[in-house]
Each structure stands twice: as structure tokens, then as C-alpha cells.
Amino acid sequence: MSPEQARPVRLANLHKRFGGFVALENLSLDIEAGEFLTFLGPSGCGKTTTLKIVAGLLTQESGEIYFGERRIDTLPPSRRNIGLVFQNYALFPHMTVRENIAFGLRMRRWPAARQAERVEEMLALVRLQGMGNRKPEQLSGGQQQRVAVARALAFSPDLVLLDEPLSNLDAKLREEVRLDLRNIQRQSHQTTVFVTHDQIEALVMSDRIVLMNSGRIEQIGSPQMLYDEPATEFAARFVGANNLVPARLEVVNGEAAARTGSDVHVRLNTVVPGLADGADIWMCVRPENIHIITGEGSSDGSGATVLDMIFQGTTVLVDLESDGLGSLRAEVPARHVAGIAAGQRVGLTFAAAHAVPRS
Amino acid sequence: MPRGLLRVFANLGWTVYVVAIVTWLLFPLSLILLSSFQGTISITTDVSNLNVSAYEAIPDRYWNSLWFTVQISVVATVTALLVSVPAAWAMVRGKLAERRFLSNVVLLPDVVPHIILGIALLTLYLQIGLARTWLGMLLAMLSLSLAMGLRFTEALLEGLPEEYELAAETMGANKLQALVLILMPLMAPGLATAALFIFISNMVTFELLFFISGPNASPIAVRLFSDIIDRGIMPHSVAMASIMIYISIAFYVIVALTLGPKYLAGSTVSRKG
Amino acid sequence: MTTDSGKTMAVGAATAISDLTRKRRRRREMLYRLCALPAILTTVCITLVPMGLLLWLSLQDQRDGGFSLRYYIATLTDPFFLRTLGTTLSIALGVTVTSIILAMPLAYLLARKTLLRNVIMPVISVPRMLPFVVVGYAMILLMAPVTGVLIQALNALGIVDGPIFFLFDWPGQAIAFGYSGIVVATAVLSGVLMSVDRQLEQAAVSMGASPLRAFREITLPLAVPGIIAASALIFTTIITAYSVPVILNGRVPYMISIIIASNLLTLQQHHLAYAQAIIVTVIAISVTVAAQLVLVRYGRRS
Numbered sequence: 024m025s026p027e028q029a030r031p032v033r034l035a036n037l038h039k040r041f042g043g044f045v046a047l048e049n050l051s052l053d054i055e056a057g058e059f060l061t062f063l064g065p066s067g068c069g070k071t072t073t074l075k076i077v078a079g080l081l082t083q084e085s086g087e088i089y090f091g092e093r094r095i096d097t098l099p100p101s102r103r104n105i106g107l108v109f110q111n112y113a114l115f116p117h118m119t120v121r122e123n124i125a126f127g128l129r130m131r132r133w134p135a136a137r138q139a140e141r142v143e144e145m146l147a148l149v150r151l152q153g154m155g156n157r158k159p160e161q162l163s164g165g166q167q168q169r170v171a172v173a174r175a176l177a178f179s180p181d182l183v184l185l186d187e188p189l190s191n192l193d194a195k196l197r198e199e200v201r202l203d204l205r206n207i208q209r210q211s212h213q214t215t216v217f218v219t220h221d222q223i224e225a226l227v228m229s230d231r232i233v234l235m236n237s238g239r240i241e242q243i244g245s246p247q248m249l250y251d252e253p254a255t256e257f258a259a260r261f262v263g264a265n266n267l268v269p270a271r272l273e274v275v276n277g278e279a280a281a282r283t284g285s286d287v288h289v290r291l292n293t294v295v296p297g298l299a300d301g302a303d304i305w306m307c308v309r310p311e312n313i314h315i316i317t318g319e320g321s322s323d324g325s326g327a328t329v330l331d332m333i334f335q336g337t338t339v340l341v342d343l344e345s346d347g348l349g350s351l352r353a354e355v356p357a358r359h360v361a362g363i364a365a366g367q368r369v370g371l372t373f374a375a376a377h378a379v380p381r382s
Numbered sequence: 383m384p385r386g387l388l389r390v391f392a393n394l395g396w397t398v399y400v401v402a403i404v405t406w407l408l409f410p411l412s413l414i415l416l417s418s419f420q421g422t423i424s425i426t427t428d429v430s431n432l433n434v435s436a437y438e439a440i441p442d443r444y445w446n447s448l449w450f451t452v453q454i455s456v457v458a459t460v461t462a463l464l465v466s467v468p469a470a471w472a473m474v475r476g477k478l479a480e481r482r483f484l485s486n487v488v489l490l491p492d493v494v495p496h497i498i499l500g501i502a503l504l505t506l507y508l509q510i511g512l513a514r515t516w517l518g519m520l521l522a523m524l525s526l527s528l529a530m531g532l533r534f535t536e537a538l539l540e541g542l543p544e545e546y547e548l549a550a551e552t553m554g555a556n557k558l559q560a561l562v563l564i565l566m567p568l569m570a571p572g573l574a575t576a577a578l579f580i581f582i583s584n585m586v587t588f589e590l591l592f593f594i595s596g597p598n599a600s601p602i603a604v605r606l607f608s609d610i611i612d613r614g615i616m617p618h619s620v621a622m623a624s625i626m627i628y629i630s631i632a633f634y635v636i637v638a639l640t641l642g643p644k645y646l647a648g649s650t651v652s653r654k655g
Numbered sequence: 656m657t658t659d660s661g662k663t664m665a666v667g668a669a670t671a672i673s674d675l676t677r678k679r680r681r682r683r684e685m686l687y688r689l690c691a692l693p694a695i696l697t698t699v700c701i702t703l704v705p706m707g708l709l710l711w712l713s714l715q716d717q718r719d720g721g722f723s724l725r726y727y728i729a730t731l732t733d734p735f736f737l738r739t740l741g742t743t744l745s746i747a748l749g750v751t752v753t754s755i756i757l758a759m760p761l762a763y764l765l766a767r768k769t770l771l772r773n774v775i776m777p778v779i780s781v782p783r784m785l786p787f788v789v790v791g792y793a794m795i796l797l798m799a800p801v802t803g804v805l806i807q808a809l810n811a812l813g814i815v816d817g818p819i820f821f822l823f824d825w826p827g828q829a830i831a832f833g834y835s836g837i838v839v840a841t842a843v844l845s846g847v848l849m850s851v852d853r854q855l856e857q858a859a860v861s862m863g864a865s866p867l868r869a870f871r872e873i874t875l876p877l878a879v880p881g882i883i884a885a886s887a888l889i890f891t892t893i894i895t896a897y898s899v900p901v902i903l904n905g906r907v908p909y910m911i912s913i914i915i916a917s918n919l920l921t922l923q924q925h926h927l928a929y930a931q932a933i934i935v936t937v938i939a940i941s942v943t944v945a946a947q948l949v950l951v952r953y954g955r956r957s
Contacts (some may be wrong), residue, residue, distance in 0.1 A: 080548055082676050099679070100551040106553040113545035117567045130554030178553065384863035400775075403761050407779045407838060410793030413804060417796055424802040476687030476725075487893070488694050491702045493941045495895035497912055498932045501919060505712065505929070525701040528694055556688070586786040589897050593919075601706035603786035607898050615795050622788045629786040634777050 024133045029056035029214055030091030031186055032077075032182055037086035039072055039238075046072045047083070048238040049224040054182075057212045059205070063225040064235035065261070070218045073235075074184050077216070078107050089312060090181045101130070106183040110190060112167050114159035120146075120170050121155035127178035143175040165196050172204065176211055185217045189224060223263050226250065234258050252293050252377060259379050265314070266351045267305045269381060281306040281378060285347035287325055294378045304378040310354035315341060316361045316370035327351065329367045332360065345371060353381030406617025409626055418624040421617050436621035444622050447605040454601070455584035459577050459641045462527035463535070463621065467573070470535035471561065485536070492529040496589035499525070504593040522590055527580045535578035538569050582633045586626075602626070637650060694903075706936075711780035713929035736914060736931070743911045744938075746829055747893040751886050762788045762844035769854065772845070782838045791902040794831045797824055824831030827903040828910070832896070835890045843888070847873065847881025880950050887946035911935055917925070 032054040038048040047069045054060050062070035075081040077088055079100035088096040092234060095103050101113035106127070114123050124145050128138045146152050151168035159167055168188055175183050185204070189197045205228045208215050219225055225232050227245040234249060234257075236243040241261075243253040253259040259267060270281035271293065279291040281304060298304060339360045341353045352373070357365075363369065415426050419432040420614050469488065473481050491499060505512060512518035545566065550560040588603040595604045602622070609619050717721040730736050740862055765772040782790060797805050800818040809815045851874050859869035900910035915935065918928035 071534075078552055080552075082680070097477075099556075100548070101556055103552070103555050104554075105552055107549065109545045111545060113543065113549040115546060115549075115564060126550065126555075127553035130559065176554070203578070272566060389895060396760075399760060400764065403757065403837065404775060404779060406783055407782065408836070410790070410797050410834065411782065413796040414789065414793050423796060423799075424803050425796060425807075467691045467698060469689035471692035472687035476684070476691070478684060478687055480692075484695055487703070488698045493940055493943055494702065495891065495894045497897050498709070498936045498939075499702065499705070499916075500767060500926065501932050502709040502916070503701065504919075505706050505925075506705040510710075521701045523698075525698060532694060542812055583786045586784060588786050588788060589895065592897060593916075603788050603898075606786065606788045606792070606900070608794075608850060610791070610902055615799075617948065619797070620792060623792045626785055626789050627781065629783045633784050634780055638777055 024373065030093075030181055031056050032214060033089040034073070034077070035087045035089070037073065038084045039076060039087070040084060045238050047076070049086070050238070050240060052233065052240070054214060054216065055228060056214055056344045057269060059208050059215045059217065061217045061219060061223060061225040061229035061232045062235055063219060063262075063372050064241075065155045066220055067237075068235040069197075069238040070220075071186060072238075072343075074107075074216065074218050076187055077165065077182070078105050078184055079103050085228065100156075105377050106178065106180035106182045108175045108183070108185045108188045110187045112159075112171040112188070112191075114167055114170055114174070115306050117157055119156050119158055120151065121164070123159065123170060124155075124174045131178055141177055145177050148176070148210065149173045149203075153275045155277065164192050165200055168192065168200060169203070172207060176207075178190075178214060181214065183213050183215045187217065187219055188217075189219070189221070196226075197297050204228060210348075210377060224261070230375070233260065236261075252295070253307065253379055254295050256305055256361070256379050256381065257375075259305065264310050264352070264354070266308045266310065268308070268348050268351075270304050270306045270378075272298055272300060272302045272378060274306045280379065281376065282346055287347035289373055289376050291378050292375045295380060298378065298380060303381040305381045308351070308373050309375070310340065312374040312376070313343075313351060313353035314372045314374060315343075315353055315355060315359075315363060317367070325371050327366050327369055327371050329363060329369060331365055332363065343369070343371070385423070392453070396511070412447065414627060418621040423537060423615050423617060423620060429548050433513055436617040437624075440621055441557055441618065443600075444602070444605060444618070447600050447602045448625070451585055451603075452518075452600040454516070454523055455581050458520055458523040458527045458584055459581045461524055461532075462580060463533035463573060463577060466528055466531035466535045468530055468537050473532075474536055475547070483517050485532070488532045488618070489529050491525040492533070496526075497592075500593040501589045503590075507594055513594055516599050518594055519599050519601065522594060523549040523584050523587060526590060527584060528585065530580045530583065534572070534579070537570070538572040539565075539575070541572075542568055575637075578633065578637060582630070585629065586601070586622040660670050673953060709929050710772065712926055713933050715765050715926060717924070717926040726927045726935070729927065732929050733820060738913075739908060739914055740911050742825070742909050743894050746825065746832070746909065747890050749894055750829055750832040750836050751889045754833055754889055755886060755903060757833075757881060759906070760841035760843055762841050763848055763874070764849035764953055765845040766851075768902045776842075776845070779841060780839060783842060786898075787835065788898045790831055790834055791899045792883060794827060794834075794899070798827050798830070808929045809810070821904060825909045828900055831899045831903060832889075832893050836893075838884045839889055843885040844878065847884075851877045882948055883946050883953075885943055891942055895935060895939055936951075 034050060034052045037047050037050045039045075050069070050073060062073060064070045072081060076083045076096075079096075079098065083096065086096075087094055092105075103157075104324070115126070116125070124142045125138050128141060133141070142155065143152075146155055149172055151166060151173070153168055154162065154166065159170065162170065166190075169189065172183075172185075175185075188204070189200055192200055197322050201224055204217075209229075215224075217228060226249075229246055231243060231248050232246055235245050238255050242249060242258045244252075244254075249258065249262050253262060253265075256267070259265050268281070268283060270283045270289075272291075273280045273282050273288075279294045281291055283289075283290045283306070289308075291306070294304075325346055325348065327343040327348075329340040329341060330344055330350075333340040333342070338354045339357050339359055341355055341360070341363065343351045343352050343353060353371075393625055413425060416429075418436050419434070420426065420428075421433055421435040458654070466488075469484075472478065473485050477485070503518070507518050508516075512521070520525035542565070543571070546564050549559040549562045555563065586603060587601070588607065591601050592604050592607070595601060600608070606619055606626075608614065608621060671773045713726055714722055714724065716725065765776060772844050795803070797803055800806060800820050800823055805814075805817050809816070809819070817873055855877070856866075856869045860866060861871045864872065894910075895912060896910065897916065900908075901916075903915065908917075911931070912935070915928050915931045918924045918931065
């Protein structure tokens with residue numbers, strides 16, 4: 024698979040209903056060639072429906088799908104040239120790893136020698152050399168997962184779809200495998216669409232994330248972008264932990280600030296574009312951006328009372344009842360908590376604050 | 383102390399009960415076997431002169447009936463599976479609106495009492511000349527095998543995740559290739575089991591075939607029945623009854639060897655319901 | 656792509672696609688229907704058509720072919736038929752209940768003790784795959800008035816003197832039915848009991864229930880679907896059995912199937928036999944359907 028062969032993928036106005044339930048509402052999206060794109064969202068948000076429609080396992084009510092200039096949604100699944108990795112891998116239990124990987128090549132009538140060559144190439148890519156003659160049941164969960172990926176990549180598909188492929192792995196393995204997958208994708212330059220409900224997976228692996236909610240796209244952007252500047256309340260709440268405080272936007276001399284009902288004033292570093300002075304907003308502060316000040320000078324910023332502290336290893340979660348901002352949660356490096364205790368009065372400063380519209 | 387005594391009595395009670403029931407289930411059958419080797423229906427406790435004279439005396443018409451039964455059982459079993467695999471595939475994977483209805487139609491011969499279906503088939507066969515013929519018997523057996531076959535194959539397919547076929551399709555296989563390359567190999571062991579069970583239940587079918595059988599088309603169960611009516615119980619019919627017991631034992635040995643003993647319990651073996 | 660013409664094109668394409676999809680879906684449904692067709696056709700020809708014919712003829716006068724309910728009326732007002740039907744149903748009911756009660760402890764034991772199951776299950780399964788006639792043979796060898804082993808034993812022990820005919824009558828039939836009833840019940844019930852999680856009972860016992868109480872309050876309710884299924888199976892098998900009732904018959908026919916068969920085969924009252932056959936079918940199917948309904952309701956409740 025050479026990058027110049029790869030073609031961009033375009034989804035245009037995909038619409039899907041199940042009975043009265045709108046699963047997908049006029050979804051349009053451009054996927055760049057060679058990109059690792061993730062559909063992220065809670066269950067029922069339409070991400071798997073989109074994937075199934077692209078693969079041809081479901082039929083949309085309206086809308087089109089293009090690979091480059093070629094329309095593919097009129098083709099049956101077998102002729103779309105899409106590699107699909109199922110959630111449970113669906114490795115053929117009666118075939119060896121080699122036969123599983125070669126299946127797509129066999130269907131495309133590749134000559135036997137080229138098939139064998141390609142299978143070895145794939146086994147090397149997913150680091151399973153020498154495992155070719157095993158049956159899927161003889162492999163560990165992580166190995167099965169890699170065979171499923173190799174099988175989907177083998178026939179040089181225009182697009183690879185991964186349907187929550189990590190959800191059947193245990194937590195420790197999942198961390199390893201997501202980096203593996205990322206590396207395999209980088210090496211193969213394969214246009215890849217990954218579906219997950221796990222925001223960490225999405226943040227770690229993707230070039231771009233499509234955040235979905237109730238059949239619609241909430242936000243598209245790089246992981247950094249989604250984390251630092253969520254565009255909606257949903258995005259702010261779904262990706263990463265966040266403190267949301269209702270407030271009103273104030274713009275003075277091009278400087279944005281949030282003013283809460285109890286007249287606390289916080290400077291905003293970033294604001295979703297299009298918000299005007301006086302707009303209702305949610306002020307979003309990430310727990311790690313709340314700094315706790317103890318001892319002298321603690322009366323400067325806004326004050327708070329420590330309610331509870333939850334030790335998690337490298338960091339400690341500190342639950343606070345602030346003066347005027349309601350309850351907040353801060354995440355403090357474990358080495359910085361000396362001197363903080365439940366019931367104590369502390370001062371707070373915000374390293375970064377962001378605003379999203381509030382309706 | 384009395385607690386321990388109670389336990390002893392309880393265990394004793396269980397043992398007596400189990401021995402009694404198992405004896406009751408095995409004793410009558412062992413009488414058949416004993417009688418077949420004593421060559422008489424008047425069984426004695428004398429086991430010194432066991433012989434196979436009763437087996438040697440089995441007349442040709444018995445062997446013909448047995449062979450006839452094996453033949454139509456095999457043909458009915460194979461045909462039923464050939465027909466029910468695509469049907470089950472259509473019903474399980476097709477998501478047709480009328481699936482339940484279609485499925486129930488095919489399962490109907492299982493619900494209608496066999497004796498009544500036998501009478502109904504006789505009525506029909508008399509009008510179209512199929513009564514007391516090989517083909518007539520085969521078709522009757524087929525209706526039953528088909529119901530069983532569909533039940534088995536539907537359960538098999540429902541146990542196989544659709545992802546296998548879908549995976550094959552996304553990799554470029556058409557529906558037929560998915561069926562032949564993926565589904566059939568995955569179903570093969572289950573189909574072999576199904577074949578075994580359908581075959582043996584065909585072998586022992588009586589009520590369905592009794593009314594439509596004739597002198598030249600007489601399954602072994604019907605033959606054993608008619609002879610007892612016509613001539614009373616004879617040593618050679620007891621010998622043939624023993625052979626049926628051997629066949630049943632052989633069936634369970636094969637099942638136990640190929641599938642393991644756990645398949646012997648439970649409702650998978652159930653002929654109805 | 657220019658915006659305006661692009662939009663119109665997209666709308667046109669959208670209609671085209673739904674047409675195409677619909678066509679493809681219809682073609683796929685045709686393929687599935689085609690696959691199901693041979694099975695449906697076979698069953699229609701060799702089950703539905705004959706059953707329909709039976710019903711049709713049962714409603715026709717045997718002499719002039721006109722529509723008539725006389726065979727149903729005659730059957731349902733015939734005290735002999737009704738008495739036999741009553742006997743049949745009570746034998747079936749009695750045998751069913753007895754078989755379930757006798758088989759339940761064994762089934763439970765087999766479900767819980769793997770070693771015992773692996774030894775006993777194959778042995779007691781043998782009668783399940785035998786023609787019922789063979790069970791009849793066994794009963795004759797056991798209970799025949801003169802030569803029966805049981806009769807000989809009773810004579811030898813001096814309990815009776817000479818032949819006994821009593822056993823070779825309806826009790827003999829009940830015993831024969833009970834024989835296969837126990838076999839069926841054991842197999843079905845042990846299957847169901849095996850699927851009842853053992854830990855549930857252990858939990859009950861750990862909370863202070865006696866093992867018997869744990870069985871009665873935990874295991875038994877969970878085994879009810881199996882009991883219903885096994886009962887319906889045994890019951891319908893008995894009311895439509897033919898071979899053993901004939902082989903072990905006494906002076907009076909006790910089983911309904913014998914009346915139907917003699918009307919059909921010896922008395923040449925075909926249409927009467929058809930009407931009676933339909934009545935028996937209705938009874939048998941009602942039992943099966945009722946069992947299904949109870950099962951569905953039971954399944955919904957738990």
C-alpha cells in the first residue's frame with residue numbers, strides 16, 4: 024500500500040432511522056487519505072451505525088459514500104474493498120492464522136506465491152512471525168486482535184474500519200495494544216476509521232477525533248483541540264474530567280472573562296468562536312488546571328474549603344466547596360498535597376479556563 | 383449421634399431408590415436379551431445352554447425390513463438436511479417478516495400426533511397411489527426428519543455469530559462463498575450430530591408409518607408389531623428386538639465417543655418438544 | 656463541485672440510491688425465500704395437505720358426500736367413545752404424574768453427580784432410541800399370563816397359583832407407558848436441572864435452609880419449564896400411542912387410538928375415524944400449545 028494510491032473518503036448526508044429513532048442525522052464528513060480518524064461517543068450515538076453503513080452491513084436511508092471520485096455505497100460489502108475489524112474479531116475458527124489473513128487475497132484470486140508473500144509481510148507487520156500455522160483459539164486475546172488487523176489490512180483496502188477492537192482486552196493489554204495499533208497504522212499509511220466509546224483510546228491513537236452524540240457530530244478536531252477547546256457542553260463533559268460552572272461572558276478590551284452569578288470573575292484563556300459579550304456560558308476548568316494555595320496569601324484568589332481527598336497514586340483528587348463557584352474537583356500532583364487536609368480553608372487559582380455556550 | 387444415623391438412612395434410601403429405578407429400566411430389556419440367547423420366550427434362570435439359534439432363525443422378511451428401514455432412514459436424513467440447511471439459513475439470517483410462520487409450518491409434523499398424520503397420509507396416498515410404496519414411506523419419514531432437521535440447523539445457525547459471514551463478505555466473498563467456505567465447515571460437526579439423531583429416530587418411527595406400510599414396504603418396527611399380532615411372540619422376533627437394542631446401544635456409543643457423554647443428557651435428544 | 660448544481664445532483668442521487676437499495680433488498684429476500692421454499696413445499700405436501708384432506712373428509716357424509724357434522728355428533732355422544740377417551744386421558748395423566756415424580760430425584764442426582772451421570776445416563780438412555788414395540792416385547796416377557804417372568808416368580812414364591820391376566824390389561828399398559836415415561840422424564844429433567852446453577856442452592860443452604868428446603872424453594876421452581884415440557888411430551892405420546900395398547904390389550908379397548916384404528920381398518924367407517932382423529936389431534940395440539948403458553952408466561956415472570 025503506497026500512500027499515493029490512497030484515496031480520501033467522503034461521507035455525504037448519511038441519514039438512518041430505526042423505526043422512529045433517528046440513528047444518524049445527515050452526517051457529512053471528509054476523511055483524508057492515510058488518516059487515523061476516530062468516532063468517539065457514548066453508546067447509541069450513531070458511531071457504530073456509521074461504521075456499518077460504510078462497510079455495507081447496514082443500508083442508509085439517504086446519502087452517499089465516495090472513495091475519491093468513486094461512489095461505493097451502491098456496491099455490496101464484498102465489492103467495497105473495505106477491511107473491517109470486528110469487536111469480537113470474528114476470526115474463522117476452522118482456519119489457521121495464515122488462512123485467515125489470506126482469505127481476502129483468495130477472494131481476489133491473487134496467485135498463491137503472492138498470497139504467501141503478502142501473508143508473511145502482514146505477519147511481520149503485526150509481529151506474529153512463526154504463528155501462521157496456529158489456529159485462532161491457540162492465540163491470546165491480544166494476538167487474535169492483531170491477526171484480525173492483519174486480515175483486514177492484507178488485501179490493501181481503501182479503508183480500514185475498527186469496531187471497538189480493544190473492548191475485549193483487559194485493561195493492561197489494552198494500553199499496549201493501542202500503541203501497537205497506532206504504530207501499525209503509521210507504518211502502513213492506511214486510511215483508518217476507529218470506533219470507540221473510550222476517550223483515552225481516542226486521545227492516544229487518533230489524528231483526528233469525530234465526537235458524536237445522538238446521531239450528530241458534536242465536534243471534529245485533533246485530540247489536543249478536543250481536550251483544550253471543546254466546542255459544546257457535551258464535548259466539555261465527555262472528553263476528560265471537567266468542572267463546569269454556569270456563568271456569563273464578559274469581553275473587555277478584547278480580554279474575555281467569565282462572571283458567575285455570585286459575581287466571581289475569572290479570566291478565560293479560550294472561548295468557543297461566535298460567543299458574544301453577555302452570552303450565557305459554561306466556564307470549563309480542568310481539574311489539573313486548578314491550583315491550590317495554602318498558607319500565606321491564600322486569601323488572594325477565590326477561596327474554598329477542602330471536603331475530601333482521594334489518593335490515586337501519582338495524583339490526588341481534591342474535592343472542594345468554593346466560595347461562589349460551587350463544588351469543584353482539583354487534581355494535584357501527589358507531592359504537592361502536603362499541608363492540605365479535609366476541612367481546611369485554601370485559596371484557588373485557575374491555570375486555564377475555557378468557555379462553551381450554555382443554552 | 384442421631385444426626386449421623388439419619389444421614390446413613392438417607393444415603394441408604396438414595397441408594398435403594400437409584401438401584402430400584404435403574405434395575406426397573408434395565409431389567410425388562412435384559413429379559414429380551416436373555417430370551418434371545420435362550421431361544422425361548424419362556425425364560426428360565428438356567429444360563430448353561432445359551433445359544434444363537436433364535437438369531438439364526440430370523441427370517442428373511444425381517445432382514446429385508448431392517449434393510450428397508452435403514453435405506454429410507456438414510457435417504458430421509460440426508461434429504462432432510464440438504465433441504466433444511468438452506469431453509470434454516472433463510473429463516474435465521476434472512477430476517478424475513480414471515481419467518482416465525484414459515485418455521486412453524488415446517489415444525490408442524492412434530493406437533494401433530496404421528497398416528498393421526500399416518501392416517502391422514504393413508505387417506506391421501508390411497509387417492510394418489512402412494513400407499514404401501516417405498517416412496518410413500520420415504521416421504522412420510524421425510525416430513526418428520528425435516529422438522530427435526532430444521533430444529534437442529536436453526537439452533538446451530540443461531541449459535542454461530544453472523545460476524546463470520548459478514549467478515550467473509552467484507553473481505554470479498556459473495557453470499558454463496560460465505561455459505562460454502564465459512565458456514566458449512568463451521569456447521570459440519572453439528573450437522574453430523576443432527577444426522578445421527580435424525581437417523582436413529584427414523585429407525586424407530588412406528589405410529590407414523592404403520593397405516594401406510596404394506597407387505598413390501600414394512601419398516602422393522604411395523605414388522606415386529608404385525609408379527610406379534612399375527613403369530614404371537616416368537617423367539618426370532620425377540621432376537622430381532624435384541625438387534626434393535628444393539629443398534630440403540632451402538633448409537634449411544636457413537637454419540638459418547640464423538641461428542642462426549644454430556645450430550646447424552648438433556649433435551650437435545652428429545653424427539654418432540 | 657459548484658454548490659447549486661451539486662445540490663440538485665445529490666438529491667437526484669438520493670432517490671436513485673433508495674431505488675437501487677430497495678431492488679437489492681428485494682433480490683436478497685427472493686434468494687432467502689427460494690432457499691426456504693423446498694422445506695415449506697415438502698411439509699405442505701406431506702403434512703398440511705393430508706391433514707386438510709382428513710378434516711375435509713371428516714365433514715363429509717361417507718355415502719353421499721354432502722356436508723355433515725354427524726360423525727362429530729355421533730362421536731361426542733357415543734358413551735363408549737367418551738368412556739374410552741376418559742380412560743385414555745386418565746391413564747395418560749396418571750402415568751405422566753407418576754413418571755415425573757419417580758424420575759425427579761434420579762434426574763436431580765444425575766444433574767449434580769457427574770460421575771454417576773456418565774455411568775448411568777448412557778445406560779438408561781438406551782430405551783429412548785428403541786421402537787416402542789420392543790418395550791412391548793419386554794413387557795410380554797415380564798408379564799405374560801403364563802410365561803411372564805414376574806408371573807413365574809410369583810408362582811414360585813407361592814404368592815399366586817397359575818396364570819394372572821390382571822397385569823396383561825390396562826395396568827400392563829400403564830406400566831409400559833410408565834417405563835418410557837420415566838426414561839423421557841429423566842433425560843429432560845436432568846438436562847434442565849443441570850442448567851440450574853448449583854451455587855443458588857448453596858447460597859440458600861448457607862442462609863440456613865435445609866437441603867430439601869433449598870431444593871423445594873430454589874431448584875424446583877427453576878425446573879418448572881422442564882417439568883411442563885416433559886409432561887406435555889409424555890402425555891401426548893401416551894394418548895396417541897398405538898403399538899403397545901394393541902399388543903397389551905385386554906378384552907376392552909382402553910385407548911382411543913384403538914377405536915380409531917378399528918373404525919378405519921376393520922369396521923370401514925372411514926369418515927367416523929377421520930372425525931375421531933381430528934378430535935384427538937385437537938386434544939393433543941391443545942396440550943402442546945397450553946404447555947407452550949404456560950412456558951412463555953412462566954418465562955416472562957421470571
